[in-house]
Amino acid sequence: GQNIDQPTEMTATEGAIVQINCTYQTSGFNGLFWYQQHAGEAPTFLSYNVLDGLEEKGRFSSFLSRSKGYSYLLLKELQMKDSASYLCAVMDSNYQLIWGAGTKLIIKP
């Protein structure tokens, strides 16, 4: 079967760095997405990795290792507005997105 695993909840301090991990087992791989979802709102796109390595975009970076079925999202200089759920999704061989349950990130002052 297809499976995406990520921690249910994480807590971090404003100004710090946090790493949210995602492991996956899917039928085929055509890329991995990270989305951010604030409570009561729609998911919005953060990053896309299809090749191994690190993609940096401002305070956010995303890493992929296809051989290990592993990705992480790194958030630096955390701000209170970063409090949200972070969704990991893998595009399978049919170009359908398989979604993890999301990681709720709580930022404390």
Added chain:
Amino acid sequence: NAGVTQTPKFRVLKTGQSMTLLCAQDMNHEYMYWYRQDPGMGLRLIHYSVGEGTTAKGEVPDGYNVSRLKKQNFLLGLESAAPSQTSVYFCASSGTSGSGPAAYEQYFGPGTRLTVT
């Protein structure tokens, strides 16, 4: 440019009632999707469409029907609502020219919160 819009935003139904959720996008996207999101679970694909006049089943299609008569609209119907269909429903669209994330990124509507009593 409104992006993806959904109506209604909230709805309460009694068991056995029917309703239609409307999704509209103004980005000329080919692909459109209906998801449901439940606490503790990832987004689950109900039905999707790869173009006007086409639809296909996703992971959890039972109890739902869809239609894509116009490229910009994707309708989700519940013929006889059940309490198990209480959820937040998201519509999304994707599919522009090019490669990389621009070709696959899904844009989401604001969601419809449905309660079935």
